[in-house]
Amino acid sequence: MNDTRRAEQPRESTRRQALAAGAGLLGTGLAGCLGGGASGETGSNGSDSDDGPVAVASFFSFYDFGRKIARDTPIDVKNLVPTGLHGHGWEPNASVTREIIEADAFVHVGEGFQPWADRAIQTLEDDDVDTQLINVRENVELISLAETLDEEEEGVGEDRGKDPHFWLDPQRAKKSVDSITEGFVDLAPDHEDTLRENAATYKSDVLEQIDRDYRTIFEEADRDVVQLAAHNAFQYVGNRYGVRMRPLVVNLAASGDVKPSDITEAKEVIEANDIEYVANGVFESRRPAKQLVAETPVTAYFPVTPYAGVREDWVENNWGYEEIAYEINMPTFDVVVGNKTPAEAGPEGWAEQWRNFE
Template identity: 50%
Template sequence: MHSTENDLKSVSRRRFAGLGAGVLAGGLAGCTGNAAGPAANGGSAGTDGDENDGEYTVVASFFTFYDFADTLSEGTALNVENLVPTGLHGHGWEPDPSIQRRITDADALVHVGPDFQPWVDRAIDTLEAEATETALINARADVELLDLADSLTEDEAVEDAKDPHFWLDPQRAKIAVANIADGLAAIDPDNEATIRENADALDAELDALDEEWTATFNAAERDVAFLAAHNAFAYLAERYDATIEPLVVNLAASNDVRPADMQRAQDTIAANDIRHIGAAVFEPIRPAKQLLEQTDVEAYFPVTPYAGTAQSWVDRGWGYFDIAREVNLPTFRILLGIDDPEDVSFADYGRNFEP
């Protein structure tokens, strides 16, 4: 079994009685898990309600790890829910008190470790103060993190100036899968074999995605990819020995684009004769439009660090792998000069998309 730092407390075997028929005081933020079927689970295709009665409720604080947990729970007595509303980043959100109640009443919380989501840190403090039975599953345990670049601030750093966006690297993401599988198996030991089988399948899919990213960067015709986004893609750059330049050098997705950021972007675009850039789906689109107007950039295309999900993606049942293959990989193939943008189609959020 993978060794983790997960804090697995004694777990109640009660059903989540406070969440009848998807209704909770204050309303449901995010999506229900695999017991609700693929259209509602925000990503991976789950089992039908008749097959999974949701004996245990697991809530997740971040889309990527919600999606992994939901896939791991297929065929078990676990019902996984995403706490973060559709269209929002999980680390730039301030929930209302109903979210704390959902966490307190759940059998387990899947989170991304300390320092990354302040609202989750506060929720965990509340759990500890109230001595609740909610188990804590740290998806980040035992993951080797990258140091922050010298130009970055520590505002969004974790673990003594480390970059938290490790899940963009498929190989590091496999460690998170193991962490979550360990936690879920402790909650639903009767279905541990199923959880482990699901983990093996997820690992194989992450290996396949790793090969696709490797092939993409190996085929690159350009040395620099530019993103009108915050600095969330360093793990891709490190894994595939690539240069990915962000517009905003800090780690936080915010509205704060300084004049110095725009000047650096314009200089990078001119120096590398860049015609196509990426723009973050869940971040302000104005800077990308400004670069379109003030530089030789001809178009921007969608990228996302898997920090949230769009309603159209939920409707299609897209999870981490679908978003990688339908959004990020096609855009990077354009940015790296592999594919002609005229030959690439997106389901939505395509060329010069509007939020």
Template identity: 55%
Template structure:
């Protein structure tokens, strides 16, 4: 399993091979493919978002199902817009794991195309059955799904468990002979998410302050909701570039001053200049990394980090600092640590 899809354009999937041949040749070729133990000949699932790619690869371990991340390393899975060739990757796959309607316009277009062409790709909606919270005032309406709901549910480990079940059920549709293994691995992932939930609770139980601040957009409302904390964001939308609105910057400066904030979070996949500006213009002493698990960096990929590892090595250390649950001397980072540069 890999999140590098650079070679997929040169690979003929089972569906393409079968459609390109005919008669007895098709039966013979398909039979050879079905008898192969090579993972490349097994079902292929592609994912539109890093978090659900990661859950899927863990669930599919020790089965012939291969899982691929469509979003390139280093890219944010929400704001990224692929070129039209991505449709071929999705059409050729046996399953497409996505985050539900209205979240990624390119994924919605790909699904419309699949349905118009009556393609056989199995659609796996990771969000199905999840009860979303209302969109906060600190989020732009452009980020709303299902009318006026916040889409970032996977930051709550308990809600993320529903997506694990959705993915396991979908993968079982394309690999029914391995349903038991898929179900077993899904249970293991959910057990790990349950443990992670307890670890997050411990971070905020040890907090010495009520308000934390992120020099980023508000993707963390589910963390605030789950653990009953206040997380103030700098900007309201993901499209924020290096030029933050003066009103947002003034509000940030007032929040930092009113709450005597010394440490703030900065998003790994967003412009770093706003955090640096706050470092220069307020009493903030340092900024530290946060991420809504929307992508992976090259260094995280090389370490094999997924959702769980990023939570424990990036987000949790930062929130321990932001909440004054630990001092800077007590917290270490593998990379992207204090005042990191993208």
């Protein structure tokens, strides 16, 4: 935020407060069945300032990128999605709209992926609120949807026919880091050097290393197919590293229904590829995974997540994209492709904690 805008803040704050107070006008659009408020998580950016710019994020992955970029600057980054909920299917109440109105920037995933975010953006634009919009999907090349996609689902917004889960590919995730960085430089131009240095370090030291380690896992694999008792969110991993991701829930939403034909196809994949372990979404139903364990040679399921939400213990341990990659996804992929036994994968106690987790 530049000095000129800060000088105008009292007028704008008054207007924002009025709009926030009337955010109930969005109630029919934003009040969802879950009715949760924001998580209240803030970024560990090392700032001692309480009056710096505030950026709110509609999705955990980009909240985490944002807080890493903003480290040692006055920018405060907040995650809007409550702990324990999946960031794709969540529908917030009007309190979240108030947070967006009052924020200096709104980090979002682009049109069509989170309908509540689209409605909030429309409200900002209709009411001429100057919350800066940072679209993390800008300049990202999306891949076509998997052939297993539900035929009723065509994609998202202006990218219909494309898969939106690009952040699972560390190389594409770099583009979102770039977009967030540019937005944050506009918020705090006096801290441009720090913001750009943080972003460059995160891309080189974290995302590049994750990319290398994922590549090693799949290059060493005994098989090139992964059966997921989860929704269709991992095609970017398959596309980047040459592995076939077979989702049990064939649409893009984590809440999608599992059909009997989906179970039948999964059984065929399991038998044809001699699969002993499958991957199940941390924030998704366990029932289909348990059915596969009961009705096929599969002996256990282990966790994967598209970084769309966080558990309470992950928050307590300050886990972000990097930690979840190494503590959850990579050990499971090592197991399900046959590189390691569950006892060999992950940190000590990982197999006991996550084998057929509830």
